[in-house]
Amino acid sequence: MKILLIMRNTYAWHREHIEALERLGLEIHLVTKVPGAEDDARFASVIRLPDSDDTDAQARFCAAEARRLGIASALTFYDSDIVLASQVNLLLGHAWPRPEADEISRDKRRQRDFLERHGLPSPRFAAVTDAAQGLAAARAFTFPFIVKPSALAASIGVSLVRDEEELRRALADVTELVRQWGGYFPSDGPEIALLEEFLPGREVTLDGVVLAGRFHLAGVTNKMQMPGPYFEEDYYTLPFRTPEEEPELVAVAEAVTAALGLEHCLFNAELRQDAEGRYRIVEFATRMSGGQNYRNLREVHGLDAARLYAKAVLAGDDPAARAAILDGEVPRAAVPRAATCIKFAYREGRLMRNNAGDAAHSPYFRSYIPASRTGERLRRAPEGWYEIAGSLAVAAPYRSAADVDRVEQLAADLDERLDVVVVPA
Numbered sequence: 001m002k003i004l005l006i007m008r009n010t011y012a013w014h015r016e017h018i019e020a021l022e023r024l025g026l027e028i029h030l031v032t033k034v035p036g037a038e039d040d041a042r043f044a045s046v047i048r049l050p051d052s053d054d055t056d057a058q059a060r061f062c063a064a065e066a067r068r069l070g071i072a073s074a075l076t077f078y079d080s081d082i083v084l085a086s087q088v089n090l091l092l093g094h095a096w097p098r099p100e101a102d103e104i105s106r107d108k109r110r111q112r113d114f115l116e117r118h119g120l121p122s123p124r125f126a127a128v129t130d131a132a133q134g135l136a137a138a139r140a141f142t143f144p145f146i147v148k149p150s151a152l153a154a155s156i157g158v159s160l161v162r163d164e165e166e167l168r169r170a171l172a173d174v175t176e177l178v179r180q181w182g183g184y185f186p187s188d189g190p191e192i193a194l195l196e197e198f199l200p201g202r203e204v205t206l207d208g209v210v211l212a213g214r215f216h217l218a219g220v221t222n223k224m225q226m227p228g229p230y231f232e233e234d235y236y237t238l239p240f241r242t243p244e245e246e247p248e249l250v251a252v253a254e255a256v257t258a259a260l261g262l263e264h265c266l267f268n269a270e271l272r273q274d275a276e277g278r279y280r281i282v283e284f285a286t287r288m289s290g291g292q293n294y295r296n297l298r299e300v301h302g303l304d305a306a307r308l309y310a311k312a313v314l315a316g317d318d319p320a321a322r323a324a325i326l327d328g329e330v331p332r333a334a335v336p337r338a339a340t341c342i343k344f345a346y347r348e349g350r351l352m353r354n355n356a357g358d359a360a361h362s363p364y365f366r367s368y369i370p371a372s373r374t375g376e377r378l379r380r381a382p383e384g385w386y387e388i389a390g391s392l393a394v395a396a397p398y399r400s401a402a403d404v405d406r407v408e409q410l411a412a413d414l415d416e417r418l419d420v421v422v423v424p425a
Contacts, residue, residue, distance in 0.1 A: 003029070003075060003314070008033050008049055009078070024311070028044060029066075030046050031074075032048070074313075077306065112127070115256075128192070134193060134195060145160070149193055157173055174193045199273060200274070205223060205293075217250050232386075233386070239301070265309070266288040270283050292367060294306055295367070351389060354419070357419025368418065377425045395407070
């Protein structure tokens, strides 16, 4: 069976996701702009997407290529391609895609409106189109509060502002990010940033998959608690430290996916506790966490969200095929099978070497994904956003909750054993 995989700008962080398609025996035809993709043996063919800012035109091009190759369905694992993949599937005659839901998940302003309209728990917010409007809107907020881009991910550009000077700097940062990442921002809205009420409690990441309209939890990941002013991503650990809170989080995910009318999709949500300890939705997306999170969720809980999503896409609207998606699949493990951690290799300076080095010989080592090339300059926020050398994944046996802390320390130790060398820039 054939599948159209749309990954326009990158797929280096999705090796495990692509392997899931290979394990299903699928013939993968890639739509991309990534240089050198034609030499990648994982793909039966590589289709070069013409340069265009017109998503509708790109969708028509992809659908025509799919028909030419005898492909019935398309999918993606990348945030900025979820709307395009939905539109392609509609053009291929499927009724299950929800492009509007995907568009909402790509735009934080539309998310806030959606959550408010459906009475779902979220922070108070204001959307602004420029720095001047941001300064005016701030009068309705009490410091400290959050400033974030209306698009982007991985906490890029997110900051906690404590006074007007920090607010001006944060709005200037977002304005510059819009210039640098313009193609990542939705083109149908003028808002560049959100001002949001600050939630002081713990933040977690929830991942799951919607199959034939029903949400299935893959897992809840602990995140490093950061006080601000900047929020760099790091230390994604499993299993969830307080599993007794899972029902509250699952109920929120079920409410969001039902209100969106989703049929088949991967689903991710970032949630944070308010001062009373109640979880509120920071943001959500119709895709799962990127990179090694997929492998770690599978290793800890056993549920293979990417595999199930691919089976659902292939099942499409067929009732018998939809009913059989879970046939033969391993249910989510009630008891965690391992403790895992993702540690980002933050460095500052000019990158000279970047590989796993001696860390790869550890029994706890799972993978290291380089994120930067040698010669590049690495900086920390606010000078640089998400400029990491790479991403390290480790795993250890799980016997008690103390192993969650232990695996974080193992990740920190192995980070020091990576062959990542920087010199002053």
